[in-house]
Amino acid sequence: MAALTLYAHALDENCYRVRLMLSFLGLAYDTVAIDMVPGEEEKGLAMRALNPLGSLPVLKDGDQVFSGAQAILVHLARRNDPAGTWLPLEPAAFAAVMQWTFFSATALSSAIEARRLALFSQERDFYALRREARHALRIMDDHMVLRHMKGFEWFETDGPTIADLSLLPSFALSRDYGIDHDEFPALRRWLRRFRLLPGFHTMPGIPDYH
């Protein structure tokens, strides 16, 4: 049994964030598939014992249990990437990467929620969320227009970091909640480069080109 156990659902984009990080870092792990839809197993007693919040993903690393995709990314990067490639050590770069990593949990939460409603709910009341999600994607596109002009392909520093990793799924999956990629040329470019990283893999909703 690997030291790492991930409790996850295949269609959940926050679980995908963690699976990507594990893959980029080349870490072996066990997966426990949780019946999130329709079973809500993550809110059951057994899962609440691990994570009282009843959310996914949950990562068990030895005796420690972590929840929340961004916290897990930070933990995995710090613990397994001593050079600080994915989460820089230098203070200013660290803060800049964390700023975008938080963005994926705050401004992009509307994107994540809009997708959840579109895929798993009968309610069709997600237009406000989608508007907010589009606004967040525009901020990202504006940022990447300027980054590209300065000769960079990534959100911060000169290589991919957990900022890119935490932001990417919401854009890659945006068609699930009805936002096309037409209006985001700089993000399209970024997505194409991200797909080429060794260890990248897709999830349902993100096409595999064969």
Next chain:
Amino acid sequence: MSGEADWVPVALSASIEPGTSAGAVVEGLELVVWRDDAGKAHVWEDRCPHRGMRMSFGFVRGDHIACLYHGWSYDAAGQCRHIPAHPDLDVPKTIRITTYDAGEAGGMIWARLAGAAETGHPPPDFGNTLPVRSLYADCSLAHALAVLKQTYLPGGKGKTVVGQLQAVAPHVWTLEGDALRLSIAIQVIGPQNVGLHILVNEGSKETIADVAQWAVALRLTLEAPVVLAEVM
């Protein structure tokens, strides 16, 4: 209208890298803009004849584009050449996608859409330009032009000046300040959606990064709720 009017702008050339595709909408018509591996740009109707999947979701291989859904693959003339579920089938000539004339000039990809007469005119070229960005805004063309007419431009040394807006070709305007000359090709997506493809003309002193920042502010202005003037 002159022959050039047939050409509508659909993307900055730089935004469509070789071997990639993207969607673009012109007055409600969904298009796929793609560039083959050899660098030639194509503009087609964005619909796979099989089950109607958008071709812009698909992927380019060499000079073919394949549909994401079941992998039907089309050659540069829009003719279906390969159906993975029936690999030995000689694909009927009737399975093809509507293609449009595509051309590149002035750093832009242009398309001549259905109904436009073949006049032999090339797409408008407005000299040597550097691409800045495509800016998408939720407003009408008329509103965009009204705003551009009274927009401040970076004027060098921290100054701002009101730019001079001039129509130079169908769908193309220049906006000129002291130190800056922009070309803006406008794609009308729908009644309340436009794409502004912004380029800087050679010899302008502002950096393209400054113009890109300016463009973000422009989008805020374009989308600001219109306040009716108070009538005394």
